[in-house]
Amino acid sequence: MVDFSTQAIHAGYEARCNGDAVSVPIYASAAFELEDALRGQALAAGIQEGFEYSRVANPTVDALERRLAALEGGIGAVALSSGMAAVSYALMCAGEGGGRIIASKNLYGASVDALGDFLPQFGIHADFVHNINDLDEVEALIGPDTRAIFAETVANPSTEITDLEPLAKLAHQHGIALIVDNTVPTPYLLRPIEFGADIVVHSTTKGITGHGNAIGGVIVDAGRFDWTNGRFPQFTRTEQVIADIEGNRRSFAGAFGNAAFIKRIRIKYLRTFGAVQSPFNAYLSLIGLETLPQRVSQQVASATAIAEHLAHTPHVIKVNYSGLGNTPQYALKAKYFPHGVGQILSFLVDGDVNNVRRIIDGVQLFSYVPNIGDARSLIVDPVNITHREVPEDYRLSAGVTGNLIRLSIGLESVDDLIADLDQAIAGAY
Template sequence: MTVDTARFATRAVHAARSRETAAARATPIYLTAGFEFDDFDHAADHFSTGTGFGYTRTGNPTVRAVERQLASLESGADAVLVASGQAAVSTALLSVVGAGDHIVSSTHIYEGTRGLFLDNLARLDIETTFVEDIADPDAWRAAIRPNTRALFAESLANARNDVLDVAAVSAIADEVAVPLIVDNTLATPSLLRPIEHGAAVVVHSASKFLAGHGSVLGGVIVDDGRFDAERAGHNAPHLVLPGRGGAPSVFSRHGGRARIAYARESVAPRFGASPSPLNAFLIGQGAETLSLRVERQSRNALEIARWLESQDAVESVDYAGLPSHPHHETAVRYLEGGFGSIFTFTLRGGLPAARRFVEDVRVFTHMTHIGDVRSLVLHPGTTSHAQRTDAERAVLGVGPGTLRLSIGIEDVADLIADLSRVLESVRETVA
């Protein structure tokens, strides 16, 4: 029997089946749960070696294409795409730490990541020490313990724009043969590529700048591919020792890419962090215009930050592109082509002024997101940083009147006009 001679219900299921190939210029979307095997041995080989594609949770051609794209943008050896930025952080960390281990982290990080450290990883007997002065190499070195297995920081911090001296901190990580994991979401590889400065692993919320359109969720882990079993094997026994049943070690199979291979084989699929191929496609499409968007957004942000700094209603502006920012010189050393588009500023009128501001904007959108083509505003003190104490918020530069801006690609004159109108209204409210 052939499909053509089969009955109606069978033809409905099978008539569209085709194994023809075509050279699509755009990345094709393989929106399928699984893939057909050629024969019995093909299936057995896939399950024994992991080569090829069998099930989308463990690998998909669309996802793989975008992984190669993002690894290249970050100057990495390989990448694993996952379902969200939070999944990227979790997968990266669970690829290097286990029960009884220790992490050293900057305190200037996304609150979801901080919660992961303090609530979730702590329940797995993984402890975290936070470094407040990230510009002090001795503070990082002093926090390291014999069981430290990773250093973690954001290249450009949310929300005060603290800039990481990647080379200095990665050198400290190298001293004890552990990876420096850098969240590069805010800087993007268009402005900074941490692996080029010594970082071992980079993570992103691909939902933000990499995608750029605010439509999908995704995350990515990029690895430098330089895992050295001789130097670092004692800190990563799961990579160098034989697997269950005497299976070859991850390092013996993948060499310097052992760390990212472990993330791909043993962490992301088992914890269910795999992304949708459709989301992967949209992230890949967005990444193609990353440099254009970041250039425009950074240029807009610098002009707006300068303008805000001159306004009487504004108490301070925390933007690394301004000479007034304490990390400006570090930003000049590391950021190429701009200073990013996300920063905070503080209104003199405190919480009433901030409330009036977010309720009065028209061009800006009041929402919890960053890296969009649209300009956004949020009040960190009552949203993203609400679980912090007043003292902790003060350390991070978040006060009652502090607002976070994510600058988009609109005409900067329209953005400043919106801000000018709102600030006039704020002045009248607090006068």
């Protein structure tokens, strides 16, 4: 098997097919020459691969999709304009027509809002669990309308780890899919498909692009789930949009087999709702991917050192970082994350919100930014920024209180970052 670092640079792209350009070109074209009538018909029917219109597919974006599918071990991917577009499309595609999604309360704020408040307006409802690793709690919520389980592989900001393997086994016993958000660890630290996940989503804005300069998202399909098992009528009914050249209506399962999900994402969701990844942003993500292993390795090492330091820092009363050896989830860390759980961590401080504000205002190297995975180190107060739309009981379940501070560790000197935190915390009291 080709090493991850090699795939991060070479997978999904052939220079000789792109004017011998070593770096993936930016194809700034809205549409593409169909060449002749028969080829145009075949492209439109999805029988022949190629490019016709950039709302559906673009060569630069295609290279990113192929590379991410290779890095995650999937059969295909669709890149989108944001991480929330990826989350929303994946959940809607699974739950379409009145399905229910089981999800952890310990999710990114916008995901909780989508599942708890917005998607129900489209007939898709969520059943939230307190602990996604409590299989009895999860199984008790599985009903005839349940379509999928949704979880984050590493929760943000608690860094709690999802025990994927037994969760996938439970889901598959009941004929439902496991959809996971793998944004925090990136495929370098974890490939969820290897542990049974069916669909993987990312905000590529974060660690994948890695420089805070391009919004994006991606959905990757493992290609193993049986979408014809009776729970998902959207994959077995025939539709005109994928009719063959003679005009015969086809179903997504019949036309595309094990690629039915990712094809439906592209042909129905991307084509209709239009959350299109721009070629320029795809190019920036491809450049970011080339250094993903090196960046993440350093960020994990620095995050671990900072977490260990904060655990013995005055006024810090708790550190949330599953990579530490004294956490209840350390066995899961050893199983799923031998190279570390990622670059984010959070910590609770004593005092009140005024102390939190003084810490945030007192740092000099950390930027006050609602993002993670940047080359720069970032700081934020989740209760006011990333989780402000989340109901209080859900926030508390995720450990988000007014005294919680989240860090995303970048590529600066770890000694400088520790010194910056020390002076800011000391100055806040």
